[in-house]
Amino acid sequence: MTKVSKNIILKLDNLNKYFGGVPAVKDISFSINQRELVGLIGPNGAGKTTIFNLITGVYFPDSGHINFQGEDITSLKTYEVIRKNIARTFQNIRLFPRSTALENVMVAMQQHHACSFGEAITHFGRWGKKEREIKLKSMDILDKMGLAKRADQPARTLPYGIQRRLEIARALALDPEFLLLDEPAAGMNPEEVNELNHLIVDIHKELKITILVIEHHMDLVMEICPHIICMNFGTKIAEGNPDEIQRHPEVLKAYLGVEVDE
Amino acid sequence: MSGYTDGIIILLCINSIAAMGVSLLTGFTGIFSLGHAGYMAVGAYTAAILTFQYEVNFILAILLGGAMAAILGYVIGVPTLKLVGDYYAIVSIGLGEAIRLLLENGGTITRGARGYPGIPPYTTLTIALCFFVIMAFLMFNLINSRFGRAFKACRDDYIAASLLGYNTSKYRILSLVLSAFYCGISGALLGGFLSFIQPIMFDMIKSTELTAVVVFGGLGSMTGTLIGALIITLITELFRPISQYRMLIYGAILVIIMIIRPEGVMGQHEFGPKLLKVLKRKFLRGNFSKEGGES
Numbered sequence: 001m002t003k004v005s006k007n008i009i010l011k012l013d014n015l016n017k018y019f020g021g022v023p024a025v026k027d028i029s030f031s032i033n034q035r036e037l038v039g040l041i042g043p044n045g046a047g048k049t050t051i052f053n054l055i056t057g058v059y060f061p062d063s064g065h066i067n068f069q070g071e072d073i074t075s076l077k078t079y080e081v082i083r084k085n086i087a088r089t090f091q092n093i094r095l096f097p098r099s100t101a102l103e104n105v106m107v108a109m110q111q112h113h114a115c116s117f118g119e120a121i122t123h124f125g126r127w128g129k130k131e132r133e134i135k136l137k138s139m140d141i142l143d144k145m146g147l148a149k150r151a152d153q154p155a156r157t158l159p160y161g162i163q164r165r166l167e168i169a170r171a172l173a174l175d176p177e178f179l180l181l182d183e184p185a186a187g188m189n190p191e192e193v194n195e196l197n198h199l200i201v202d203i204h205k206e207l208k209i210t211i212l213v214i215e216h217h218m219d220l221v222m223e224i225c226p227h228i229i230c231m232n233f234g235t236k237i238a239e240g241n242p243d244e245i246q247r248h249p250e251v252l253k254a255y256l257g258v259e260v261d262e
Numbered sequence: 263m264s265g266y267t268d269g270i271i272i273l274l275c276i277n278s279i280a281a282m283g284v285s286l287l288t289g290f291t292g293i294f295s296l297g298h299a300g301y302m303a304v305g306a307y308t309a310a311i312l313t314f315q316y317e318v319n320f321i322l323a324i325l326l327g328g329a330m331a332a333i334l335g336y337v338i339g340v341p342t343l344k345l346v347g348d349y350y351a352i353v354s355i356g357l358g359e360a361i362r363l364l365l366e367n368g369g370t371i372t373r374g375a376r377g378y379p380g381i382p383p384y385t386t387l388t389i390a391l392c393f394f395v396i397m398a399f400l401m402f403n404l405i406n407s408r409f410g411r412a413f414k415a416c417r418d419d420y421i422a423a424s425l426l427g428y429n430t431s432k433y434r435i436l437s438l439v440l441s442a443f444y445c446g447i448s449g450a451l452l453g454g455f456l457s458f459i460q461p462i463m464f465d466m467i468k469s470t471e472l473t474a475v476v477v478f479g480g481l482g483s484m485t486g487t488l489i490g491a492l493i494i495t496l497i498t499e500l501f502r503p504i505s506q507y508r509m510l511i512y513g514a515i516l517v518i519i520m521i522i523r524p525e526g527v528m529g530q531h532e533f534g535p536k537l538l539k540v541l542k543r544k545f546l547r548g549n550f551s552k553e554g555g556e557s
Contacts, residue, residue, distance in 0.1 A: 056425060082427035094422040096415055098482075098530060107415045108426045110408040120407035121400045127407065134408070174426060 009034045009178055009210050015064035017050055024050040026234040037204045038212045039225030043254055047234040048214045049091055052180050056088055057081040087176035089167045091183045097156035101147055101166050104155050105138040108173035138173060145169040161192045181213040185220055193217055197224055268387045270499050275394035276451045278491040281475045282401045283444025285487035288476050290405060291437040292417030294351040297358025298445050298472050301331040303365060303464035305446025306453040307372055310381045320384035324450040331446025335439045343434040346420055358469050365461040377460030385454035393451060397444060405484055413437055478519055480526025485533035
């Protein structure tokens with residue numbers, strides 16, 4: 001393993017993003033170490049998804065820097081960021097609805113198993129080998145995620161929880177070093193959340209990757225993330241381990257309101 | 263075989279090649295075009311001028327006709343397809359008309375609105391069939407490769423596609439270039455078939471017809487496109503004796519398809535063993551009529 005566990009993989013420096021006059025993200029700085037499992041929490045509209053969008057180049061920050069593995073990725077376009085081995089999922093699922101589950105994963109998988117244009121149009125050369133590789137490895141991922149039975153089903157006909165799983169599978173097919181999960185448990189029942197819990201922990205352990213997860217379910221974050229960042233109104237209000245976060249006055253204020261007796 | 267049947271088959275090949283080009287762009291990449299007759303015109307005139315004026319070998323001339331159209335597609339595609347949305351559709355209307363007007367006013371080079379006569383009749387049945395088979399082979403291979411999946415990904419959700427590391431504008435441009443190439447080849451073959459081309463042959467009506475064929479066959483189905491090209495070409499040919507009602511029948515068929523199968527004859531299915539399996543399953547479940555061919 002070349003990965004050193006104490007190295008910083010992602011570093012945000014005084015990141016600012018305004019929508020009109022409204023600050024969505026204000027002076028955010030934090031860093032994430034390699035192989036960490038980090039939770040990003042905060043009330044609705046705190047700017048969590050905006051941070052994801054800034055990291056993945058969907059938006060560009062008004063000021064500040066984003067550094068990934070020692071490289072400045074602030075102004076890179078989305079597809080360039082992804083090619084640095086970052087992958088993400090969405091709060092509202094964005095699968096290719098008419099393609100089957102397998103095809104959804106294959107679209108991601110083929111990024112690492114490309115054949116040339118000439119081979120693609122003639123089906124000569126490496127085309128057959130690459131195509132088999134893509135299919136096999138995609139099936140492998142589906143299998144690991146418990147989706148093998150669903151491989152030939154169009155994505156939009158899958159149950160909601162399965163679609164979430166499939167989206168994570170698709171992100172993993174990119175073979176990322178750093179995985180961003182945007183509210184993976186949104187709309188799930190407690191049982192499904194529990195399953196997801198295990199899944200995320202398993203992925204983190206087995207693939208030895210860094211994961212940053214946005215979550216509303218406090219119990220999920222508290223249970224699986226040793227490192228938590230809490231945001232409110234676009235700023236970072238607390239950072240630390242679950243115990244520290246749970247006792248932090250600012251966090252309590254954000255979630256429970258201001259205490260009456262001052 | 264009589265000359266007339268030969269003619270229809272040649273026309274079928276020519277129309278199918280153009281329709282495959284439009285299908286790649288509209289059906290598989292999700293970019294609507296209302297000016298693809300412009301690329302046909304560029305291909306037709308390039309090949310016509312090369313063979314008539316400079317006596318270039320006709321195969322080379324046809325390929326150069328396709329190449330010219332592809333280059334034009336690239337030049338138009340770079341500024342319009344970097345943007346997401348219907349910019350290209352709007353630009354394509356202007357493009358198609360601009361090309362037609364340029365040809366009409368092209369002086370001695372294009373010989374203006376009266377047309378370009380005397381093109382050597384190089385498009386024989388064999389040539390047309392050969393071109394059709396090769397172009398169809400390459401097209402089906404393309405859509406069954408990583409490129410096909412990438413095009414579809416850009417069509418279905420360009421943000422998700424870019425978050426899988428795809429440079430979506432690059433794929434959109436590639437799709438347009440290939441599509442223009444197919445239309446250019448088709449135009450060049452048409453010139454060689456008729457021995458005479460005229461700017462008015464490549465007007466807006468021709469462009470809409472190309473898109474109509476693709477929608478008719480099913481957006482996202484290459485075999486559907488071929489079926490569409492077959493049906494539309496045959497309708498216009500078979501009803502030639504009652505030519506005044508031809509457009510009426512043509513319109514009626516499009517309306518009927520829109521009502522009973524809005525997703526086109528084939529939907530997104532390709533004709534093949536996979537489709538037969540799906541149909542069989544549906545028949546066995548007995549709800550074929552309820553769900554149509556959708557799955």
